[in-house]
Amino acid sequence: MEGGMLQAVTNFFRGLFTSHAGSDTEELLQCVTPHAMPKMNDLLMKEASDEEIKLGLDGIGSLKAPGDDGMSAIVYKTFGKL
Numbered sequence: 821m822e823g824g825m826l827q828a829v830t831n832f833f834r835g836l837f838t839s840h841a842g843s844d845t846e847e848l849l850q851c852v853t854p855h856a857m858p859k860m861n862d863l864l865m866k867e868a869s870d871e872e873i874k875l876g877l878d879g880i881g882s883l884k885a886p887g888d889d890g891m892s893a894i895v896y897k898t899f900g901k902l
Contacts (some may be wrong), residue, residue: 842848856864868876882894 854861877893877897877900881894882897883892885894
């Protein structure tokens with residue numbers, strides 16, 4: 821019974837935190853009015869530097885919730901320079 825309860829709770833929260841918005845990004849983006857000026861958009865679209873990535877990682881708590889890959893930030897902080 822315990823395994824069934826664990827599975828039910830897991831499925832509940834997985835469903836709760838799963839997007840159901842669909843995957844047609846282009847159709848969705850047609851409904852969004854752009855507000856960034858071209859110069860700002862260029863800045864937002866440029867590739868992040870190693871320094872910017874490090875600053876971002878340093879700003880994340882090491883043991884906060886894991887990302888899509890299941891890894892917490894501490895993994896990248898510790899092994900990011902392999």
